[in-house]
Amino acid sequence: MxxxxxxxxxxxxxxxxxxxxxxxxxxxxxxxxxxxxxxxxxxxxxxxxxxxxxxxxxxxxxxxxxxxxxxxxxxxxxxxxxxxxxxxxxxxxxxxxxxxxxxxxxxxxxxxxxxxxxxxxxxxxxxxxxxxxxxxxxxxxxxxxxxxxxxxxxxxxxxxxxxxxxxxxxxxxxxxxxxxxxxxxxxxxxxxxxxxxxxxxxxxxxxxxxxxxxxxxxxxxxxxxxxxxxxxxxxxxxxxxxxxxxxxxxxxxxxxxxxxxxxxxxxxxxxxxxxxxxxxxxxxxxxxxxxxxxxxxxxxxxxxxxxxxxxxxxxxxxxELAAEDLDRPAHAPAAGIPAPVTVAFRDVSLRHRPGGPAILEHVELRLPATGLTAVVGPSGAGKTTLLALIERFYDPTSGQVEIDGRDVRDWPLADLRARIGYVEQDAPVLSGTLRDNVTMGSASAPEPWLVEVLEQTRLVPLLRRLPDGLDTAVGHHGTTLSGGERQRIAIARALLRRPGLLLLDEPTSQLDAMNERALGEIVAAVARTTTVVMVAHRLSTVTRADRIVVLDAGRVRAVGTHADLLDGCELYRGLAATQLLTGAAAQAPRPGAQAPRQSADIATI
The missing domain is CATH 1.20.1560.10 (ABC transporter type 1, transmembrane domain)
Structure with missing residues (x-):
């Protein structure tokens, strides 16, 4: 307590x-x-x-x-x-x-x-x-x-x-x-x-x-x-x-x-x-x-x-408890669609308490504007924490996180978070109507843009099924919705903000194959004009990324494309070996290599 x-x-x-x-x-x-x-x-x-x-x-x-x-x-x-x-x-x-x-x-x-x-x-x-x-x-x-x-x-x-x-x-x-x-x-x-x-x-x-x-x-x-x-x-x-x-x-x-x-x-x-x-x-x-x-x-x-x-x-x-400084004056938002942002981690380390275990340690990472970056690694590697530092949910113990070359601690929080769309792993839905949940951070979003986002995230069939459409109450924690529907609502909420940086924490974990493929197309389209960072645990998502960051025990072990990492990163090769590689993602087995096991997910990510 x-x-x-x-x-x-x-x-x-x-x-x-x-x-x-x-x-x-x-x-x-x-x-x-x-x-x-x-x-x-x-x-x-x-x-x-x-x-x-x-x-x-x-x-x-x-x-x-x-x-x-x-x-x-x-x-x-x-x-x-x-x-x-x-x-x-x-x-x-x-x-x-x-x-x-x-x-x-x-x-x-x-x-x-x-x-x-x-x-x-x-x-x-x-x-x-x-x-x-x-x-x-x-x-x-x-x-x-x-x-x-x-x-x-x-x-x-x-x-x-x-x-x-x-x-x-x-x-x-x-x-x-x-x-x-x-x-x-x-x-x-x-x-x-x-x-x-x-x-x-x-x-x-x-x-x-x-x-x-x-x-x-x-x-x-x-x-x-x-x-x-x-x-x-x-x-x-x-x-x-x-x-x-x-x-x-x-x-x-x-x-x-x-x-x-x-x-x-x-x-x-x-x-x-x-x-x-x-x-x-x-x-x-x-x-x-x-x-x-x-x-x-x-x-x-x-x-x-x-x-x-x-x-x-x-x-x-x-x-008397530590609180965020939300009183710093925020700048008026720029007209039009926000520009994509660059992200940099400069020798970032994080411990939740002095003398405690390192959650992240000496992380060096540069992400350019636009493009899809996938973050993978074993459970407890620090993937979600990486996103939390960008949102300033935590401040690093040492080093600095930069957005567009500026330390996130120097940004007014309202400005910083206005540039970011964030989809949590649990995809929480609050008690209220579907409209309340989708427009939580964008109450003044134009109706045509709202409709477009709902179509992108394949929520239109859900609206047709609900008795009052967008104005239907979804119950406490969204108990009237499936896990996949809650996840798509969270993604729609983030996209409606027109973010310059989109953070996705395992957004496909509760989606079926059809909706996962559709979401992959949405993310790929968004990544052409927006910086997207996604914690991923499905190989089908990872292979589409422009770059993949491999985390282990709070450290960056490797950065590269899927093909590069298969050749040069043993940890990534072990993670990928838990997947059935098919189609364009299939790689010829190297001499003496063990055939990959069939699985729906990278089990250890």
Whole structure:
């Protein structure tokens, strides 16, 4: 699971307030109304005292009675409106937090996301931002309002009787000491609980991501046990957090009850001794009951704020991770079809971590503009990584990758990737319509060009079969499509961008022979005007290439044509020997050479 980076940036409270600041007007308006309702409640015991004095003294009581009713209505109306404004602000705060977080997530470096658990990232974008909702609004309001209302009640209680006030203050100070002692434990338990929930999400995401594999292997019970173990861990952490929060709540209730009993005893004695009027004792007891609300608000605000600060730490942890610089100004795209680009690797080495194994080592490679370059080699040779360095998914540990003679690190990323079309090995399809997927990177592509690309990639029969054509929903991960259809959609998506450089990572792996031949014709046509680099594992694709790069253990072993490499590269000859060479690709066996074995693919590539 993704660790929370150290708190090198702002303090969590300052970060929390940064989410509130854009919505301060709504929050202050709601808080002001709630505070006004609190003042109306605060005045009621004094009005009750006047009412009692009027009743016992035989003076008119209509005026204090009407004032008491008016204060009750005022406290209810403005309190409801204040709470409504605070809740509206809370939703806006969550929206702001989620927008910031998602924008940051999509800017993260590929290497960072490769080392993260998607379920944990989802938990931060959903569960943690929901925790932020209360902390940034109602908890803050409760904290401030609680302090102000307690201060107001204390002042008015002091006017009624200083001795009874001293009793109440002693109890409140004891409660404050207990609460402050519990705050660090509540915060720590909250962080651990949210981390555990993120871990459970990660386990569940892994299970659902391989749902068919789980079912095919009869592993439902085993995976359910893994999810249950993660859920139990979240339950244990949640219980720890609940224990400390409950202790704070119990302490609050106990403090109010103790204060009430002591005040009743001491106040009763003072009334009997003639040192305190009955109406003053009743008003004081009403204030004591009233204090229960603000004290509970204050303690609830403090404990809720701890959970919110834990969520802020997890959210801000994303901001401290390495991200791509997408803010550099990009140049306006040139009119017409982009020119083909040259590609150069100059002594490029790559390690994913210091001291780790070399993924690529001292790669020297020059690819001219236009033409098809095929990259072959054993599994783990670094073929896909070669393409990833061109896209700047990773930066080399040493050396440099150049596009048109310029280091890719000097290109604004938007400019660089606008020149490149990229087809991944897995050919991912997102939930949505077929049009959404094909036009993902080219939303403004002209309709005639879209139609032409669909025809080139042989997707027109699929469109005719679908009930709504391009506007048909394709399901989660394109589950309504075959593997070959998903691959052709990915190729269409790349071609629609009119790239100057087309990167293809095993684009024919899920195509049948007919569609593979058709794709080969498309690639050959594109290569006449575009630089094409293709990781290939089928000999029929390799033999068409203008040049073939043989990779092994992260190093370039040879570069040449199919015929050249058969004669001069033993590794390539061994790879090619796993294929049935027919037609124009057939080569006469050399004297003493073993006849090639028949196979559909270069099995080791």
């Amino acid at each position: 993704l660790p929370i980076p150290g708190a090198a940036g702002r303090a969590p409270l300052a970060s929390l307030l940064s989410y509130v600041r854009p919505h301060a007007r709504g929050l202050l308006g709601g808080a002001a109304l709630m505070f006004l309702g609190g003042l109306a409640n605060l005045a009621q015991p004094m009005v009750v005292k006047s009412l009692i004095d009027a009743l016992t003294g035989g003076t008119p009581y209509r005026e204090p009675m009407l004032l008491l009713v008016a204060l009750l209505l005022l406290s209810v109306v403005v309190g409801v409106w204040g709470m409504y404004l605070v809740e509206l602000t809370a939703e806006s705060v969550v929206l702001t937090a989620r927008r910031r977080l998602v924008a940051r997530l999509l800017r993260l470096r590929v290497a960072v996301v490769d080392g993260a658990e998607p379920g944990d990232l989802l938990s931060r974008a959903t569960g943690d931002t929901t925790q932020l909702r209360a902390a940034a609004t109602s908890n803050v309001v409760d904290l401030v309002a609680g302090v102000l209302q307690i201060a107001g009640a204390v002042v008015l209680m002091g006017r009624l009787d200083a001795v009874l006030l001293a009793v109440v203050l002693v109890v409140l100070l004891m409660l404050a000491a207990v609460t402050l002692a519990l705050v660090p434990r509540i915060r720590s338990a909250g962080e651990e609980a949210q981390e555990a929930v993120g871990g459970m999400g990660a386990v569940l995401e892994r299970t659902l991501g391989a749902f068919r594999t789980v079912k095919a292997n009869g592993a439902e019970e085993r995976q359910a046990a893994a999810v249950h173990a993660a859920a139990r861990q979240a339950w244990r952490r949640g219980r720890q957090a609940a224990r400390w929060v409950s202790l704070a709540g119990i302490a609050t209730g106990l403090a109010v009850q103790v204060a009430f009993i002591v005040v009743l005893g001491v106040g009763g004695a003072r009334v009997a001794a003639g040192g305190l009027a009955v109406s003053s004792l009743v008003a004081f007891l009403l204030y004591l009951f009233y204090l229960g609300g603000p004290v509970t608000q204050l303690v609830g605000g403090v404990t809720g704020l701890q959970a919110g600060l834990a969520a802020v730490r997890r959210i801000d942890g994303i901001a």
